[in-house]
Amino acid sequence: MYRRILEEALPEVRERIRRSAEQSGRSAEDVRLVAVTKGHPFEAVEAALDAGLVDLGENRVDELEAKAARAVGRRVRWHMIGRLQRRQAPGVWGLADMVHSIDSLRLAERLERTAPDEAGPLKVLMQVNVSGESSKAGIEPADAREVLGAMVEMNALDVVGLMTMAPFSEDPGVLRATFGGLRELQEQLRATVPAYRGTELSMGMSNDYEIAVQEGSTIVRVGSALFGERLR
Numbered sequence: 001m002y003r004r005i006l007e008e009a010l011p012e013v014r015e016r017i018r019r020s021a022e023q024s025g026r027s028a029e030d031v032r033l034v035a036v037t038k039g040h041p042f043e044a045v046e047a048a049l050d051a052g053l054v055d056l057g058e059n060r061v062d063e064l065e066a067k068a069a070r071a072v073g074r075r076v077r078w079h080m081i082g083r084l085q086r087r088q089a090p091g092v093w094g095l096a097d098m099v100h101s102i103d104s105l106r107l108a109e110r111l112e113r114t115a116p117d118e119a120g121p122l123k124v125l126m127q128v129n130v131s132g133e134s135s136k137a138g139i140e141p142a143d144a145r146e147v148l149g150a151m152v153e154m155n156a157l158d159v160v161g162l163m164t165m166a167p168f169s170e171d172p173g174v175l176r177a178t179f180g181g182l183r184e185l186q187e188q189l190r191a192t193v194p195a196y197r198g199t200e201l202s203m204g205m206s207n208d209y210e211i212a213v214q215e216g217s218t219i220v221r222v223g224s225a226l227f228g229e230r231l232r
């Protein structure tokens, strides 16, 4: 079933990414598609890998762990995109290739402290609450410089960029302001935090990835537009 869903959806999503990238003077290769398999059975993972997708996203450590165990031996990069409780944080070591959701300095510190000796630096993104909604996770833009300054000093973490989530809104102006805001923050932080070399902007989901790419996204996290509605 997932094979058939993807056969239809994937070319469409890729084409929309390509068009949006061109609108921002870039090419499709500048935008990484993370296929979000959360809430779908392992069959969705298999279909995605068979379709040539390599970057897969999950938002819970237990689900990521279970799917990764079944995908052993396949070429796959796992992205942890969901809120991470500090006590679950150590679970991502050896499991996730990139953690998008570092939303507090304490979480970063916990990861730094629990890094296994043999682990290489873990690629992480600092999640910023650009829209300022109280329901949203993420570091406040006003605190971003200080938190990032501390994160770039951590040996176990490689801060490769920033992540944000837009408000649930149909208003393209609101979405554009959020994504453009993260892009501007990236430029400010690169200019003011000397050790920071991050280039990634993880922004854009099924409903808003085209605007996000137009605004400079380098990683989109797309679930339902690829796999249909989630089962939970």
Ligand SMILES: *Cc1c(COP(=O)(O)O)cnc(C)c1O
Binding pocket: 036, 038, 059, 081, 082, 165, 205, 206, 207, 221, 222, 223, 224, 225
């Ligand atoms: C679920 C989720 C997505 C994908 O959402 P869709 O609307 O299904 O594309 C992207 N990012 C995060 C952080 C998520 O939790």
